[in-house]
Amino acid sequence: MLNRTPPAAPVAYEMLIGGEWLSAASGARMDSVDPYLGTVWASVPDAGETDVAAAVGAAREAFDNGPWGRATARERAGLLRRLADLIARDAERLAVIESRDNGKLVREMTAQWRYLPEWFHYFAGAAERIEGATLQSDRPNFTAFTRKEAVGVVAAITPWNSPGLLLAWKLAPALAAGCTFVVKPSEYTPVSALELGKLFDEAGFPAGVFNVVTGGPEAGRALVGDPRVDKIAFTGSTDVGKAIAKAAADNLTGVLLELGGKSPNIVFADCDPTAAANGIVAGIFAASGQSCMAGSRLVIQRSIMDEVLGRVIERAKAIRMGDPTLPETEMGPVATPQQHRKILGMIEQAVAEGARLACGGGSGEAGGLFVQPTILVDVSPQMTIAQEEVFGPVLCVLPFDTEEEAVALANDSRFGLAAGVWTLNVQRAHRMAGRLRAGTVWINAYRVVAYNAPFGGYKQSGAGRENGLHAVDEYLETKTVWIELSGATRDPFTIG
Numbered sequence: 001m002l003n004r005t006p007p008a009a010p011v012a013y014e015m016l017i018g019g020e021w022l023s024a025a026s027g028a029r030m031d032s033v034d035p036y037l038g039t040v041w042a043s044v045p046d047a048g049e050t051d052v053a054a055a056v057g058a059a060r061e062a063f064d065n066g067p068w069g070r071a072t073a074r075e076r077a078g079l080l081r082r083l084a085d086l087i088a089r090d091a092e093r094l095a096v097i098e099s100r101d102n103g104k105l106v107r108e109m110t111a112q113w114r115y116l117p118e119w120f121h122y123f124a125g126a127a128e129r130i131e132g133a134t135l136q137s138d139r140p141n142f143t144a145f146t147r148k149e150a151v152g153v154v155a156a157i158t159p160w161n162s163p164g165l166l167l168a169w170k171l172a173p174a175l176a177a178g179c180t181f182v183v184k185p186s187e188y189t190p191v192s193a194l195e196l197g198k199l200f201d202e203a204g205f206p207a208g209v210f211n212v213v214t215g216g217p218e219a220g221r222a223l224v225g226d227p228r229v230d231k232i233a234f235t236g237s238t239d240v241g242k243a244i245a246k247a248a249a250d251n252l253t254g255v256l257l258e259l260g261g262k263s264p265n266i267v268f269a270d271c272d273p274t275a276a277a278n279g280i281v282a283g284i285f286a287a288s289g290q291s292c293m294a295g296s297r298l299v300i301q302r303s304i305m306d307e308v309l310g311r312v313i314e315r316a317k318a319i320r321m322g323d324p325t326l327p328e329t330e331m332g333p334v335a336t337p338q339q340h341r342k343i344l345g346m347i348e349q350a351v352a353e354g355a356r357l358a359c360g361g362g363s364g365e366a367g368g369l370f371v372q373p374t375i376l377v378d379v380s381p382q383m384t385i386a387q388e389e390v391f392g393p394v395l396c397v398l399p400f401d402t403e404e405e406a407v408a409l410a411n412d413s414r415f416g417l418a419a420g421v422w423t424l425n426v427q428r429a430h431r432m433a434g435r436l437r438a439g440t441v442w443i444n445a446y447r448v449v450a451y452n453a454p455f456g457g458y459k460q461s462g463a464g465r466e467n468g469l470h471a472v473d474e475y476l477e478t479k480t481v482w483i484e485l486s487g488a489t490r491d492p493f494t495i496g
Contacts, residue, residue: 355383
């Protein structure tokens with residue numbers, strides 16, 4: 001099965017800081033490993049505090065004193081559209097790079113990179129629609145209005161599962177607002193952000209607007225702790241998100257957090273069984289389950305459970321695992337050895353707690369970093385597997401009898417990122433959409449996102465929303481301006 005030829009030598013990359021491609025000040029480097037081949041395919045600098053400080057300084061200078069800080073909305077929009085066109089041109093190449101980094105299917109990454117330009121086109125339009133408001137003053141000698149101004153320097157930390165797409169969710173609205181940007185991509189998938197940096201130069205962005213520092217936790221801590229950063233945008237685990245929020249509090253830096261999930265896929269007896277089974281498979285086994293919105297809990301009405309679950313098990317057993325570059329492959333490996341161990345360990349723990357394997361449970365014949373599509377039955381809501389995020393192709397099944405019970409099971413989680421509902425009853429669909437504590441609810445669908453549809457979570461799944469017009473507001477400050485009209489002298493000891 002491991003028949004793809006590794007590169008003759010790892011590709012050496014440098015970091016992008018202030019428009020220059022630089023090594024780490026310490027000279028340290030780290031490797032990017034192809035999860036399928038298990039071989040090093042690229043190396044990048046391992047940034048330290050000095051490098052991060054330089055990147056933030058470059059972004060600060062570009063915002064405060066560079067041409068970007070003085071650019072009009074029309075000029076920003078033009079550069080965003082140019083960048084979108086360059087991404088579209090290079091989508092296939094960038095998809096292959098990202099697959100090498102994280103082991104996802106090339107066909108999935110290609111779909112993402114082909115779609116990604118729409119974020120920049122959409123937010124280019126949003127840049128030209130940023131407006132303040134004229135206020136109705138209650139004093140005849142004053143007029144007042146508001147201005148919308150860029151928050152400043154944005155620090156982003158992005159994950160390894162969809163690096164380019166989840167970077168765009170932050171980058172496009174931040175640039176539309178007029179911010180400058182420093183990103184630290186995951187140490188496991190650093191290359192696509194660096195490749196994107198090359199397109200910034202080609203598009204004509206001023207130096208320092210977009211900076212990329214590659215490194216591990218030390219670089220991340222330095223970035224979120226820098227007092228010159230005005231906003232932190234993070235996608236990743238809830239535990240790390242909490243740590244970032246605590247660090248940001250020292251400087252009262254604003255945060256936008258898109259965190260973990262334990263999302264329910266809720267199936268009622270009045271569904272289309274074929275569509276529901278397909279949606280369950282898409283929700284948990286697509287992307288090898290490495291998705292914050294994965295439908296990892298199947299909450300299913302008992303009267304239809306055997307029929308639908310039988311279809312899902314049959315399809316899960318037939319999923320083709322293998323080389324993610326091949327068009328026939330349906331599941332690639334998980335991204336890292338650490339994640340592989342975590343997933344298998346959580347499966348073992350679930351069985352120890354009383355769950356039963358309906359299929360999967362190990363690496364199977366594929367070996368390496370593969371995890372078989374796994375389905376666990378006889379799961380109780382209190383089990384770890386029903387409460388904690390696995391971030392792998394592991395589905396736990398929770399039966400119910402009544403709609404009230406379905407709502408209770410679905411909401412019985414510290415997370416609230418997404419949910420799916422499968423029913424042909426329109427009244428039930430609306431009831432469920434209103435009662436589920438989740439930031440996104442799909443009806444008779446799963447795992448659908450768009451540049452104009454807000455995305456984010458309730459409870460411990462995050463703070464704030466990405467995508468949609470209001471996402472630009474996450475990167476704007478509102479300033480109120482009062483202008484006195486009469487020139488008269490006022491009593492200095494009274495307000496107003």
